[in-house]
Amino acid sequence: MSTKDAQPLTGKDLARKPRGFPDKREALIHAQARLVETVTGVYRQWGFEALETSAFEYADALGKFLPDSDRPNAGVFALQDDDEQWMALRYDLTAPLARFVAEQGQGLGRPFRRYAAGPVWRNEKPGPGRFREFWQCDADTVGAPGLHADAEMIAMGAEALRALGMKPGEFVIRVNTRRLLNGVLDGVGATSADTRLAILRALDKLDRLGPSGVADLLGAGRKDESGDFTKGAGLGAEEVKRVLAFAEAGADTRAMTLANLAKATGSTEEGKAGLGELEAIALALEALGAPEDDVKIDPSVVRGLEYYTGPVFEAELLREVTGEDGKKYRIGSIGGGGRYDDLVARFAGETVPATGFSIGISRLAAALAILGEGEKLDGPVVVLNLEKDNPGIALGLAAELRKGGIRAEAYMGASGMRPQMKYADRRSSPAVVIVGTDEIEKGTVTIKDLEIGAQKAKAISSNEEYREARPGQIEVPRAQMVEAVRRIVEAHA
RNA sequence: GCCGCCUUAGCUCAGUUGGUUAGAGCGCUGGUUUGUGGAACCAGAGGUCCUCCGUUCAAGCCGGAGAGGCGGUACCA
Structure with missing residues (x-):
């Protein structure tokens, strides 16, 4: 002592x-x-x-x-x-x-x-x-x-x-x-x-x-x-x-x-x-x-x-x-x-x-x-923070998803896109929402179904091909975001 | 409580007869690619080598003590 x-x-x-x-x-x-x-x-x-x-x-x-x-x-x-x-x-x-x-x-x-x-x-x-x-x-x-x-x-x-x-x-x-x-x-x-x-x-x-x-x-x-x-x-x-x-x-x-x-x-x-x-x-x-x-x-x-x-x-x-x-x-x-x-x-x-x-x-x-019989639980939908000068965009989209009854969070931080995707992957997120300059200009959002993406990725060998393919990804008008995300989340459950 | 084994990075481990700045793989954080999870390449962070004492010119390595972990046993309302 x-x-x-x-x-x-x-x-x-x-x-x-x-x-x-x-x-x-x-x-x-x-x-x-x-x-x-x-x-x-x-x-x-x-x-x-x-x-x-x-x-x-x-x-x-x-x-x-x-x-x-x-x-x-x-x-x-x-x-x-x-x-x-x-x-x-x-x-x-x-x-x-x-x-x-x-x-x-x-x-x-x-x-x-x-x-x-x-x-x-x-x-x-x-x-x-x-x-x-x-x-x-x-x-x-x-x-x-x-x-x-x-x-x-x-x-x-x-x-x-x-x-x-x-x-x-x-x-x-x-x-x-x-x-x-x-x-x-x-x-x-x-x-x-x-x-x-x-x-x-x-x-x-x-x-x-x-x-x-x-x-x-x-x-x-x-x-x-x-x-x-x-x-x-x-x-x-x-x-x-x-x-x-x-x-x-x-x-x-x-x-x-x-x-x-x-x-x-x-x-x-x-x-x-x-x-x-x-x-x-x-x-x-x-x-x-x-x-x-x-x-x-x-x-x-x-x-x-x-x-x-x-x-x-x-x-x-x-x-x-x-x-x-x-x-x-x-x-x-x-x-x-x-x-x-x-x-x-x-x-x-x-x-x-x-x-x-x-x-x-x-x-x-x-x-x-x-025994490995624990439930596999989905994480939250992650809204990527791509507009680093204006994090309010991601915050706002996440708030909108939550209001629609979807468990969602905006990525906290200013990393590149790859780390943000890795983060969502590790959280077992069903989907990510991608809104960058392109989407803002077009008034759309890109939604990626991470499970479909993972499945399709297995058949792809080269990295370039993997990136080009953008599997499981859809682009919808901004107004339809909540509905489109909801469909993906519910398909997982 | 008793007996045995073990202890080096977050994890799994390597580390020669004691010798200079302690390593790998995986994982993590990033980058290559201002915007794509896996793969590849590059970089970074991360260490009281369990602790203390001793031997020695020199200890991760040898000796002693202690602590902690694991397993067995005891106990388990």
């Missing part, structure tokens, strides 16, 4: 972006806006209403459910208000909802069904598709204890992902319940909190590490590629086998998985109760028409180690994603949720059953950007 303070940063060293806090440009902003609009549209259709809370909450309202109880100060961004109370940026949209519900008390009718979209902040190590500031889009039902409320969340989540254009097999929502997991833990005689936690964490990695990796983690431990060692849960060989058999009970259909689980679960109270929960959810999913491809029961889903009390769900992008750099990226989880019956009780004393689903907008947008 002291060394750095003594040598203040200057110049480029000063222009540093904190990692994990993305700068978003045109294409990404529009992609995210479309995602939010689509997802909230589905939530509204299912009868949820909008609720926005602010970025900051008091740290104690975010509660003991901090990111990592091993490192209580990491995970959230916190600061002290001028009355010395600790405030923290929200790390999800659920904890603030619980605070809101508790604060409103009986005044809020129940069940309360709300959706929300906005940024959340987590102070963690960022990675590809993983940020310290990112958007989530949530729906929650507060005050509904029945399992059909959880099933509704799951089916609606699947519908939202479908609405975003995902095809069968491109994503899956995997469903489990904490009670079933508790049954397994009881079944192998895991009593200490540490051991139970280690087993759950190992299970959660089944899809990434595979059965042998999970077996290592359940037993003595596992060494990763870099040689780092992770201590295991310390189960005996027989227990490892039983836990793995349970975790791998997932099958093609929900009914088959349930049948497998009935065999693997054993006779513990919690196990039976958990199985019953999943059966009830499966039934409701049937009624809601949730496709088998979209929603699977998967006993290896753990998720939410702290506040989930019952069913948990995890949405995963299955498509393999290859970036422009040729590298393959694993996007993984793009959403999830579950039942959190005790969260409101922290504030109110009164237990309020609640369940919710959350879609990770930023991660999805990053995935779609990597």
Whole structure:
């Protein structure tokens, strides 16, 4: 600290972006806006209403459910208000909802069904598709204890992902319940909190590490590629086998998985109760028409180690994603949720059953950007500034186009024509308007369709020919400019 | 947090046994063409060789420490 303070940063060293806090440009902003609009549209259709809370909450309202109880100060961004109370940026949209519900008390009718979209902040190590500031889009039902409320969340989540254009097999929502997991833990005689936690964490990695990796983690431990060692849960060989058999009970259909689980679960109270929960959810999913491809029961889903009390769900992008750099990226989880019956009780004393689903907008947008599915957006029409002594001509024409409802700008600067054309090209302009001495004398404007121009240019080899051809170019009387430009712009859209 | 790899221009990188003024391609800004996107040619801008300390007559290159980045792992409400 002291060394750095003594040598203040200057110049480029000063222009540093904190990692994990993305700068978003045109294409990404529009992609995210479309995602939010689509997802909230589905939530509204299912009868949820909008609720926005602010970025900051008091740290104690975010509660003991901090990111990592091993490192209580990491995970959230916190600061002290001028009355010395600790405030923290929200790390999800659920904890603030619980605070809101508790604060409103009986005044809020129940069940309360709300959706929300906005940024959340987590102070963690960022990675590809993983940020310290990112958007989530949530729906929650507060005050509904029945399992059909959880099933509704799951089916609606699947519908939202479908609405975003995902095809069968491109994503899956995997469903489990904490009670079933508790049954397994009881079944192998895991009593200490540490051991139970280690087993759950190992299970959660089944899809990434595979059965042998999970077996290592359940037993003595596992060494990763870099040689780092992770201590295991310390189960005996027989227990490892039983836990793995349970975790791998997932099958093609929900009914088959349930049948497998009935065999693997054993006779513990919690196990039976958990199985019953999943059966009830499966039934409701049937009624809601949730496709088998979209929603699977998967006993290896753990998720939410702290506040989930019952069913948990995890949405995963299955498509393999290859970036422009040729590298393959694993996007993984793009959403999830579950039942959190005790969260409101922290504030109110009164237990309020609640369940919710959350879609990770930023991660999805990053995935779609990597997939190259960002929208190609047209830039503005550019009016070239050729009469350098009289920039008012270009300004006036641009104003006229805008008045006609066309997105347009006059070129700012006094460069030659070539740089101005290059500028319009880089902006992805649909057209440029060219008015120089010739046009002024004739009372016309020249309009160039840049897309047609680009297509025709491919067939032209010499530079002279290219210039002579002036592809995609028309000259119209000045009075017809707005209409002629509009035709070109609309043909692009 | 732990482990590994990496750090030279906006980007991708070259840079010999330590040797004088650190380069290329792409990109950017312009010009050749007072008026045409691609191509060609020409020019220009752009560098704390990550930082500091050390070794040396001499360090982008060698040694040490630190920082940052990437990947893995842990964690992920």
